[in-house]
Amino acid sequence: MVSSPLFPIFENMSIAEDFLVQADEKAFDEKHRQTINHNIGKYDAAVARGLSRFENLEATKKKAHVIKWRVMENLDKFLPEFESNFQRRGGKVIWANDAEEANREILNIIQRKNAKTVIKSKSMTTEEIHLNEFLEQNGVESLESDLGEYIVQLLGQPPYHIVTPAMHLTKEEIAALFHERFGTPVDATPEQLTQKARELLREKYLQADVGITGGNFLIADTGSIALTENEGNARLSTTFPKVHIAIVGIEKIIPSITDLDLFWPLLASHGTGQNLTVYNTILSGPRQADETDGPEEMYVVLLDNGRTNLLAQKEQRQGLYCIRCGACLNACPIYKNVGGHTYNTTYSGPIGSVITPHLKGMEDFKHLSYASSLCGKCSEVCPAKIDIHKMLLLNRRDAAATHQNGKVEDIGWKLWKKGMQKRNLIDFFGGKVKNFILRTFFKKKWSKYRDLPEVAPKSFASQWEAQKKQKTER
Numbered sequence: 367m368v369s370s371p372l373f374p375i376f377e378n379m380s381i382a383e384d385f386l387v388q389a390d391e392k393a394f395d396e397k398h399r400q401t402i403n404h405n406i407g408k409y410d411a412a413v414a415r416g417l418s419r420f421e422n423l424e425a426t427k428k429k430a431h432v433i434k435w436r437v438m439e440n441l442d443k444f445l446p447e448f449e450s451n452f453q454r455r456g457g458k459v460i461w462a463n464d465a466e467e468a469n470r471e472i473l474n475i476i477q478r479k480n481a482k483t484v485i486k487s488k489s490m491t492t493e494e495i496h497l498n499e500f501l502e503q504n505g506v507e508s509l510e511s512d513l514g515e516y517i518v519q520l521l522g523q524p525p526y527h528i529v530t531p532a533m534h535l536t537k538e539e540i541a542a543l544f545h546e547r548f549g550t551p552v553d554a555t556p557e558q559l560t561q562k563a564r565e566l567l568r569e570k571y572l573q574a575d576v577g578i579t580g581g582n583f584l585i586a587d588t589g590s591i592a593l594t595e596n597e598g599n600a601r602l603s604t605t606f607p608k609v610h611i612a613i614v615g616i617e618k619i620i621p622s623i624t625d626l627d628l629f630w631p632l633l634a635s636h637g638t639g640q641n642l643t644v645y646n647t648i649l650s651g652p653r654q655a656d657e658t659d660g661p662e663e664m665y666v667v668l669l670d671n672g673r674t675n676l677l678a679q680k681e682q683r684q685g686l687y688c689i690r691c692g693a694c695l696n697a698c699p700i701y702k703n704v705g706g707h708t709y710n711t712t713y714s715g716p717i718g719s720v721i722t723p724h725l726k727g728m729e730d731f732k733h734l735s736y737a738s739s740l741c742g743k744c745s746e747v748c749p750a751k752i753d754i755h756k757m758l759l760l761n762r763r764d765a766a767a768t769h770q771n772g773k774v775e776d777i778g779w780k781l782w783k784k785g786m787q788k789r790n791l792i793d794f795f796g797g798k799v800k801n802f803i804l805r806t807f808f809k810k811k812w813s814k815y816r817d818l819p820e821v822a823p824k825s826f827a828s829q830w831e832a833q834k835k836q837k838t839e840r
Contacts, residue, residue, distance in 0.1 A: 412639030451589025455651030481575030489580030581614035672725035
């Protein structure tokens, strides 16, 4: 599907070319598709049960959309409010313009505390800035504590999915990995593998100097971060280490702690089909004098990293409403065929295709906006009612308007437009010429898995006129 005319011609764009090559491989990898469709099928069944518990799901989603709209229109008010309230409780806020600045500030904290080991809970924001690799280059051990993240870290891979990092692996493949690394039985059950991971990680929580997390939500009126998880690893990562650093995108702000009553169930139901995830934590700064646990120091790094570029796009800023539930990935027919790693981005699937060109540059990532059938399923399932498929079209428009598509494509579309506006130009070239053009310029893209269409020697209009003439002559 992805190596079809859904995609225009790209000039000198290796990222786009790599996407097409990898997508082509994955789309016809039956084992990969079987694994993904099996896992997403289980997700679909659970989510359907979860969503059925809402009395009025549509009204709930509309409310979430309105709150996120209000936040994005007033981000300059809510972020300082969060900062002020968080600092009042002894926390420290760091503003980072980009990944380089965020990594440097985090490393400064670690070096200032003479820390050597970091324990991390699941965080897509840390994946976005490639924190693990950066810390490793600077002599700091950084270990993932979420089971899925831990598995892909052992494999040296990035997360495959926003919610389920190891979705692309079967239990047999994970058992083989643990057997190779830790000597567990090659036929170990998921329960046995989980127990082994627990044994390996538990000591790391006690030894780690610094705990690093993301943040599902930033709460403006209390100056808190809200974490939601199913394994308890985020709580352990924020309880035992003396220093806690949370890295959160600036778009994660919500106005009030009462809004969690809306967003936590929406995130849980659309992410895993649960009423609520197992562990939901609100952190409002370092350990206070009357508290028995928690870090001595707590930092929140507020990350921009291109988000204000998207915020400046009035028609597309609703891409920042995303609460990272992963629903659009699981609904997308493209994602289900090509998988998460093919996108070569932190945020894959439909929402990744919307936001990545703004976060990382339209020139290198505009091709993702063409990786869509525009079926609208992503917009239908989004809990924040983001009009995702419309955003993809707007990205395509912007790429064309700023001449990001290359001269060959620009010329091609101009010729196509000119021809479509004048029927006589279309009919001027006969079937032989059109078939020659198809075989010469489109064979590689279109006919690898299908036969090229054969254009009739005469156009329908020409045949119609000829038929009318015959009738008249009779």
